[in-house]
Structure formats: C-alpha cells, structure tokens
Amino acid sequence: AQSVTQLDSQVPVFEEAPVELRCNYSSSVSVYLFWYVQYPNQGLQLLLKYLSGSTLVESINGFEAEFNKSQTSFHLRKPSVHISDTAEYFCAVSGYGTASKLTFGTGTRLQVTL
C-alpha cells in the first residue's frame, strides 16, 4: 500500500516569487509519482510525472519536480509564479503495473497575490 503526505495545506506567495510545494510518499514497492493541478470547478489536470529515467521532470508551464528516492520526496517547484498558477495541487503515487491505482495526498492550495 502507498500513502502520500502533503505537508502544507495552503501556501500564500507573491507573484514572481519562487515556490515549493512539498510531497513525501511511503511505499513498500517501486512507484510512479505525479503532480495534478485542479482549478476551481474543474477536474484534475496532469502537471508532470515521474516514471523512470531522469529524476528531474519539467512541465510546459515552468514547474519542475525532483524525485528523491532516499528522502521519499517529490517536491514541486517554480522559480517565478504567476497569478494564473493559483489552484489546488495534488501529489499522487501509484505502484508499478497496469492495475495500479492512484493514491492522492490531501492537496496544497497555492494562492498567488500581487
């Protein structure tokens, strides 16, 4: 079984400032890791994923996350946030295999202000 801990329920930040959203996971097997973003009244959208290979993964809108196996972490970062990044961010984990389900964290609300 897997579990995900998102340490911060809310992160307020000023526009153009850097941000880090923390995610730690627990699993007895090898995992895949994901970050999803949820804008108000919308479904979840995949932001980025780690399946294998390079431990640093990037999204098209400037976010990046680094898989750290020794610390069982997958923190999400962005060097300069925009107002439009205001949303709920969910970290998720799944085990290897075609039947593996996603286990989500409780989410982090990123609030970007001027």
Place this chain on the structure above:
Amino acid sequence: EAGVAQSPRYKIIEKRQSVAFWCNPISGHATLYWYQQILGQGPKLLIQFQNNGVVDDSQLPKDRFSAERLKGVDSTLKIQPAKLEDSAVYLCASSRDSYEQYFGPGTRLTVT
C-alpha cells in the same frame, strides 16, 4: 481528442434518495476510474474498470454504491440511498495505459 465527459455537473438531493452519474471516457481508453473527492481531501478511488471488468472496488461502499460499465465504454455510478456524508465531487477518469489518467470535470453532489 475529446476529453472525459461527465453529467450532470451538479446535483442536489435529499438523504435517502437515489442518484446516478454518467461518464464517457476518452475514445480508446480501456481503463475507467471513479473517484470520490470530499471537500478538503484528495480524491479517493471508488472503483476501477478494465474494459467492462472490475479491477478494484475495495473502497466502494457496496451496500449503497454500485457501478457498471456496459460494453466497456461509458459508465454509470449509482448511490441508493444517499447519506449526508456522500456529499462530494465524483470524478471520472480514463487511461489508455494506466500510467496517466485523464479526468473529467466532475459531478458535485450535495445531499441535504
């Protein structure tokens, strides 16, 4: 390609009534998931289908919840009878390879 479609978007019912949600996955996606997202929490998997067979329904409250996926395409999730604690957003997702799931906009259920 068209995304995952869900209907209705919003539903308000009284406790002990029944309700049904519909989901149409992305064409060609064999795997379909239903999640329950209670306010302030992450989504929780209720049931996973592979084509029209159930892969995982371990967290589905089977005394009141049921789901089916006829012909391996669209799916319905039913609650009968509803309880106050069933108030949540019900998300449907689909996947081609189970490594990346695509989510629909969800159905927000309010039970009064």
